[in-house]
Amino acid sequence: MNRYLLAGFSVFGLSTCAMLNAYGQSPAPVAADTGKEPGSDPLAEVTVTGSRIARAGFDAPTPLTSLGADQLAAANPGGPVDALRQLPVLAFSTGPRGATGSAGSGGSFLNLRNLGANNTLVLLDGKRFVPTTATGNVDISIFPTALVQRVEIVTGGASAAYGSDAVSGVVNFILDRNFKGFKATAQGGVSTFGDDAESQFSLAYGTDFGSHGHLLLSGEHYRSAGVYSLLDRPLGQQSCAAINNPGGATARTFSCNVRSSQANFTGIISSPGAFKGTTFDNDGNPIPFNYGSLVSSTTMVGGDGIRPQFLPLAVPEDRGVYFARASWEFNNALTGYLEGSYGTANYQYQIGSYDQNLGATALTIKADNPYLSPALSAAMAAKGVTALTLNKYFADLPRTWIKNLNQTNRIVAGLDGHLAGWTWDAHFEHGENLIHTTALNDENLNNMTLAADAVTNPATGQIVCRSTLTQPGNGCLPFNVMGNAGIAAPTDGTGVNTVTEAQLNYLTGTDWLHAHVKQDNAAINFSGEPFSIWAGPVSIATGAEWRKESLVQTVAASGLALNTASNVPGPFRVGNYQPSSGSYSATEGYVETVAPLVQNLFLMKSLDFNGAARFTNYSTSGHAITWKAALSWSLTDEFRVRATRSRDERAPNLTELYSGAVANHSSIIDYPTGPTVVNAQTLVYTAGNPKLKPEIGDTTTVGIVYQPEWLPGWQTSVDGYHISIADAIVSIAAQDIVKQCSLGNAADCADILRDPAGNLFAVNNSPQNVQSLLSTGVDVETSYRFALNRMTPWLHGDVTFRGLVNYVSKFETDTLGVATVNLAGELDHPTLRWTAQMTYSNAPWSWFIQARYSGWGYYDKTSAATDLPQLKIGGQTPIDTNISYDLPVGGGVVSLYLNVTDVFNVLPPPYSGLGQNYDPLGRFYRLGIHVSL
Numbered sequence: 060m061n062r063y064l065l066a067g068f069s070v071f072g073l074s075t076c077a078m079l080n081a082y083g084q085s086p087a088p089v090a091a092d093t094g095k096e097p098g099s100d101p102l103a104e105v106t107v108t109g110s111r112i113a114r115a116g117f118d119a120p121t122p123l124t125s126l127g128a129d130q131l132a133a134a135n136p137g138g139p140v141d142a143l144r145q146l147p148v149l150a151f152s153t154g155p156r157g158a159t160g161s162a163g164s165g166g167s168f169l170n171l172r173n174l175g176a177n178n179t180l181v182l183l184d185g186k187r188f189v190p191t192t193a194t195g196n197v198d199i200s201i202f203p204t205a206l207v208q209r210v211e212i213v214t215g216g217a218s219a220a221y222g223s224d225a226v227s228g229v230v231n232f233i234l235d236r237n238f239k240g241f242k243a244t245a246q247g248g249v250s251t252f253g254d255d256a257e258s259q260f261s262l263a264y265g266t267d268f269g270s271h272g273h274l275l276l277s278g279e280h281y282r283s284a285g286v287y288s289l290l291d292r293p294l295g296q297q298s299c300a301a302i303n304n305p306g307g308a309t310a311r312t313f314s315c316n317v318r319s320s321q322a323n324f325t326g327i328i329s330s331p332g333a334f335k336g337t338t339f340d341n342d343g344n345p346i347p348f349n350y351g352s353l354v355s356s357t358t359m360v361g362g363d364g365i366r367p368q369f370l371p372l373a374v375p376e377d378r379g380v381y382f383a384r385a386s387w388e389f390n391n392a393l394t395g396y397l398e399g400s401y402g403t404a405n406y407q408y409q410i411g412s413y414d415q416n417l418g419a420t421a422l423t424i425k426a427d428n429p430y431l432s433p434a435l436s437a438a439m440a441a442k443g444v445t446a447l448t449l450n451k452y453f454a455d456l457p458r459t460w461i462k463n464l465n466q467t468n469r470i471v472a473g474l475d476g477h478l479a480g481w482t483w484d485a486h487f488e489h490g491e492n493l494i495h496t497t498a499l500n501d502e503n504l505n506n507m508t509l510a511a512d513a514v515t516n517p518a519t520g521q522i523v524c525r526s527t528l529t530q531p532g533n534g535c536l537p538f539n540v541m542g543n544a545g546i547a548a549p550t551d552g553t554g555v556n557t558v559t560e561a562q563l564n565y566l567t568g569t570d571w572l573h574a575h576v577k578q579d580n581a582a583i584n585f586s587g588e589p590f591s592i593w594a595g596p597v598s599i600a601t602g603a604e605w606r607k608e609s610l611v612q613t614v615a616a617s618g619l620a621l622n623t624a625s626n627v628p629g630p631f632r633v634g635n636y637q638p639s640s641g642s643y644s645a646t647e648g649y650v651e652t653v654a655p656l657v658q659n660l661f662l663m664k665s666l667d668f669n670g671a672a673r674f675t676n677y678s679t680s681g682h683a684i685t686w687k688a689a690l691s692w693s694l695t696d697e698f699r700v701r702a703t704r705s706r707d708e709r710a711p712n713l714t715e716l717y718s719g720a721v722a723n724h725s726s727i728i729d730y731p732t733g734p735t736v737v738n739a740q741t742l743v744y745t746a747g748n749p750k751l752k753p754e755i756g757d758t759t760t761v762g763i764v765y766q767p768e769w770l771p772g773w774q775t776s777v778d779g780y781h782i783s784i785a786d787a788i789v790s791i792a793a794q795d796i797v798k799q800c801s802l803g804n805a806a807d808c809a810d811i812l813r814d815p816a817g818n819l820f821a822v823n824n825s826p827q828n829v830q831s832l833l834s835t836g837v838d839v840e841t842s843y844r845f846a847l848n849r850m851t852p853w854l855h856g857d858v859t860f861r862g863l864v865n866y867v868s869k870f871e872t873d874t875l876g877v878a879t880v881n882l883a884g885e886l887d888h889p890t891l892r893w894t895a896q897m898t899y900s901n902a903p904w905s906w907f908i909q910a911r912y913s914g915w916g917y918y919d920k921t922s923a924a925t926d927l928p929q930l931k932i933g934g935q936t937p938i939d940t941n942i943s944y945d946l947p948v949g950g951g952v953v954s955l956y957l958n959v960t961d962v963f964n965v966l967p968p969p970y971s972g973l974g975q976n977y978d979p980l981g982r983f984y985r986l987g988i989h990v991s992l
Contacts (some may be wrong), residue, residue: 095705095970101951110600112586112669114651116894120687121669121703122760122838124148124212124776124863131210131905131911133898133941136246136958136985137257138281139207140167143230145911145939147865148172148214148838154200154284155374156255156405156980165374165406165463166191166198171214171227172834173870173888174782178709178756180217180225183232187222188488189578193639195224195712199232201402201467205242205263205277208235214838215780216758216960217526218685218707220651221311222604226707226784227758236384238265238275240951250980251964254291257283259987271388275398278381283406285375286980288368292966293897294979295368299400299969301918301927303355305632309926312353313918313970318364320350322417325542325619329356329421330448337435338363345435357418365452369412372979378404391477399469406463410633414453414502414567420632422449422511422540429515430539431520441735449511453502455543455558456566459633462497481587484499487580494574498634500567505623505630506535507566513537534563570618576713594655594665601650609642610713627722627742637719639747645710649673651687675708679716680752684709699764701778707758711751720746725793729819730801731808738819743793748825756784762838774908775841782835786828791875793822799875803918829875836883839864847901856901864893881919886932889914889976903945912936913976933968935977937961951992958985 093829124146124305135142140154153176154167168176181197210232218226242263249256261279268274289295297315304312321327325339327348338348379402386396416422422445424431426439439447473486503965513527524535536559558566584602591597614636622630629635653672658662669689676682689703727741728734760777791799797819800808812821842861847854867890872881882888896909913935919927943956960983967977 067798077884085812089288091215097099112651121213121215121217121687121701122762122776122780122840124214124285124840125209128204128207128209130896130898130907133943133958134896134909134939134961136259136941136956136987137248137283137960137983138167139202139204139210140169141231143169145894145909146212147863148212148228148893149230150892150976151887155376158370162665165376165404166196166465167200168196169199169230171212171230172782172836173831174227174247174784174834177712178224178226178754178784180229181222181232182221184234184236185231186471186486186488186582187578187580187606189388189467189488189492190576190608190712191465191467192494193574193576193612193712193714193718194897195608195714198402198404198465198467199230199467200281200376200378201380201400201404202232203234203263203279203380203400205244205261206234206238206275206382208233214778215703215760216687216705216707216756216782218756219649219673219687220600220703221478221607222647222649222673223645223675223708223710223753225710225753226306226758227782234275234384235265236386237273238263238273239267240265240992242989244987244989244992246985248958248983248985251982251984252292255284255286255358255980255983257281257985268461269387273386273388275384276382278379280378280379282378283373283376286372287409288370289370289372290366290368292372292981293616294969294971295372296366297969298366298368300358302353302358302360302968304353307353309925309927310924313928313930314360314647315969316350316351316361316917317358317366318360318362319357319367319452319479320354320359320362320364322415322452323348323363323365324413324454326449326451326454326540328447329450331444333442333444334438334447339542341543342430342538343430345438354665367412367727369409371408372405374408376404376406378402390476393474395474395553396472398471401469401645402467404465406465409458409460410498412452413458414456414500414507414539414632415451416504416507416511417450420504420508422451422508423447424449424541425512425514425525427515428513430537430541432541449540450815451540453540456502456563457500459501459567460499462495462499464493464495466493466495467491480589481585483583483585485581486581488578490578492574494576495571496574496636497569497571497932498631499569500563501570501634502632503566503568504632505620507538509533509535510538510562511540513530513539534565536562538562538566568617568631570615570631570636572612572636573616574610574612578606580604592654594658597655598653599650600652601648603648605644605646607642607644608713610640610717612636612639612719614638614719627724629721636723637721639714639717640715641717641747641749643710643713643716644678645675647673647675662694664695666693667691667693669703673772677710677712678754679749679976683753697765697767699766700762701764702761703759705756705758707756708753709825710753710754711748711788714747715747715751716747718745718747720744721824725822726873727819727822729799730798731811732817732819733747734783737820739904741793741819743824744821744822745790745824749827751788752786752828754784754787754828756782759780770843773841773843773847778837778838780834780836780838782833784832787830787832787872788826788828789822789830789874790826791829791877793824795875796824804875827875831873833869833871833873834867835869836865836867839866846923856899859896859898861896862893864891866891878921882920885920886916886918886971887976889916889934903944903947905941905945907939907941909977910936911939911941913978916976918970930970932971934969935965935967937965937978939961948990949992951990954989954991956987956989958981958987960985 131142143149144152151170151173170176171179176196213229217229221918244261259281263277298317299315300317328334328337349363350361353360382400384398388394469490471488516523516527582604586600588596607980618635654668657666671687673685687705691701695698726739729736759781764776796807810823844859867883870888874880884890893912894911899906915934918930939960941958946953964982
């Protein structure tokens with residue numbers, strides 16, 4: 060289907076070109092995207108830039124894409140990340156839709172080229188924004204989208220021009236600072252399945268005040284209901300997965316109707332073998348559990364098991380964004396401004412499973428447990444069995460609920476001016492982000508273990524916890540874990556939760572963290588053309604910047620208690636948050652130039668050099684130097700070749716530097732001592748590493764831009780890229796650390812802890828600069844814009860075509876001790892992605908349609924042939940459309956619009972999971988009204 064859609068767009072475009080030639084007409088000149096539909100105003104050039112020195116979009120030496128706000132809204136008005144991730148280079152950006160997890164912070168985070176959100180620098184009006192997570196990422200959903208004029212995407216290294224974190228590129232949100240008037244939008248939406256209902260309202264106002272002032276105000280509110288569980292959708296109901304394959308030709312295989320063989324809602328006995336496969340009815344009576352096929356210790360196909368597809372498909376979201384900006388023009392050479400913003404985002408969702416005791420946390424039921432049925436007690440006595448091991452999901456306890464409130468305050472004060480031929484700006488920003496994460500009804504594993512071990516008090520005849528006999532007054536309340544003990548089953552089948560409030564308070568608790576992230580940033584920039592050389596004026600930009608970021612994270616004391624079963628901190632099933640604190644600062648200066656080298660020679664219409672260098676000193680790791688060298692060679696007015704080489708870097712974030720220690724147990728082979736020496740209870744500590752240094756990226760891009768004179772309005776660029784990242788920060792497995800020590804790596808030996816007798820008892824598993832990444836590919840962007848009446852007088856309106864293609868030939872990660880595999884062509888790294896768009900505007904109507912192909916991929920290219928067969932999972936090609944109608948009202952316009960994403964309800968294929976490569980929701984309807992006065 061995908062190649063037919065692509066061919067259809069191509070044939071339509073070629074047919075249009077042929078018609079133009081046949082009629083001998085010339086369309087209107089093309090311009091960079093203004094964010095308005097063609098025909099709504101005279102076509103005018105908009106300057107966009109991939110550096111500190113302004114150049115028109117297709118003239119930039121570094122590949123750059125510019126998207127107008129109206130175009131993004133037409134593609135997907137649900138939110139900025141939902142629209143931007145429809146572009147091939149941003150397809151793996153994350154947002155609440157398709158996001159899952161137990162303690163994530165929620166939010167919308169951009170990820171260029173699938174190299175990680177940490178390597179994508181996000182700016183607002185060319186300035187840094189306070190991180191909204193301790194990992195340094197910025198939630199773009201709290202930007203004042205009602206005032207966004209356009210978004211510029213620099214798809215190449217830009218650290219020399221913009222600073223740290225721009226290894227894969229920069230996404231810059233440009234505000235309409237000169238907006239005058241009033242505009243408001245209201246819309247509502249719902250999926251074709253009747254869920255994830257959303258509402259959105261926004262207002263923006265701009266006016267002059269006094270004799271030289273300008274004021275901007277905006278506010279917006281967004282709410283979505285989310286999708287509670289994967290089981291609410293066909294993909295989750297199919298329950299397809301890669302599972303163990305006992306007795307098969309490979310260790311694993313693929314199958315649907317996958318169910319849990321380990322646990323259910325009434326409990327399954329896993330040992331001893333004589334009772335394995337015994338489950339219970341709701342009243343706690345033992346009954347046989349029917350296993351399906353391909354039975355392993357955790358999964359099977361068919362049978363009586365439950366489908367463990369509990370993850371949420373879309374996280375409910377409730378956010379508000381408020382923005383104000385006041386500027387004052389003191390004179391023609393000096394303008395001052397002050398802007399402030401406040402954003403609040405509230406994400407609440409159930410975690411990916413019910414409370415559970417499985418595997419290492421399975422419960423022990425001893426023979427004297429009074430909740431055992433008489434039949435089961437007699438059978439245990441007859442076989443001399445003193446205890447049973449029980450695995451269970453608890454439907455009789457409320458699901459753990461995550462409440463995540465993220466509040467962001469930011470204020471910026473600055474000056475813009477002109478001085479002796481130079482343009483300059485200076486600003487200071489202070490931002491604070493408060494993250495309040497709460498895990499409600501979080502199962503306390505310690506208390507559940509004690510409550511499940513019930514006995515009869517010989518003194519009173521009452522059922523009590525065994526621990527209470529030796530520790531009277533310890534507060535333990537016995538709990539029957541066999542059957543659905545907390546659920547009465549009335550005749551109507553609805554079930555009534557009869558777990559007492561006291562039991563709930565004992566078996567579950569509340570864990571929380573409060574994180575406070577601060578950023579202070581001061582910068583001054585100058586740009587101008589101070590002198591000329593033989594080929595023309597030389598442009599120079601220079602400046603200095605200082606930045607400080609800090610983190611203070613406090614947590615609930617209850618989450619620091621010892622887990623008595625595993626002997627590590629953290630009694631809760633999820634959460635167990637750890638305190639952390641720290642800060643770092645960076646001082647940097649840069650210089651950039653664009654110098655014309657040749658003008659108006661044969662096959663050298665022009666040749667420009669763009670170079671930049673930046674020196675940065677980090678308080679944690681010392682200095683770093685980044686640079687860029689680029690050539691832009693116009694052979695003729697139609698053909699231009701561009702090439703860029705850059706050295707970029709990403710500083711370690713606050714979490715990587717200072718996160719609190721988390722401990723777990725693992726079975727580790729002590730290779731330095733001998734391959735047969737194993738400590739099955741090795742403590743593994745994971746914490747931040749303040750000794751980390753920046754990641755280093757080297758980016759090379761070479762491309763050609765074609766703007767034919769024979770078809771004005773058509774622009775095409777083709778750019779190949781090669782990105783290599785060294786010293787990437789990653790935490791390698793504790794076992795790999797021990798093995799690398801045995802091979803002579805002294806740094807890894809330092810992370811191994813031994814007792815006085817030389818026995819291994821713990822491993823420090825902190826992040827290290829030990830990974831390298833390599834990504835190569837090609838980006839293609841083409842656009843064609845023309846007025847239909849240039850073809851023939853009886854055709855009216857304007858048409859714009861736009862196509863974006865990303866082809867990835869190589870994506871490799873090389874980690875110490877791990878085999879290198881080219882992941883290009885894997886499910887999470889598709890080789891080919893494309894988006895094709897067409898807009899037809901004929902006032903008062905406007906119609907937008909796009910197709911977006913996600914690309915196919917193999918399930919897991921790292922799996923051995925004996926482990927799992929390679930399964931090719933097909934791509935997804937949703938079709939989206941937006942129809943709007945403008946009604947003139949007074950001196951303004953009222954626009955009514957209907958937007959439908961994934962018109963044909965093309966759902967992700969089986970085994971695709973929730974990979975960000977796919978659109979998870981299916982068809983989604985939105986109806987809205989936009990008022991502009």
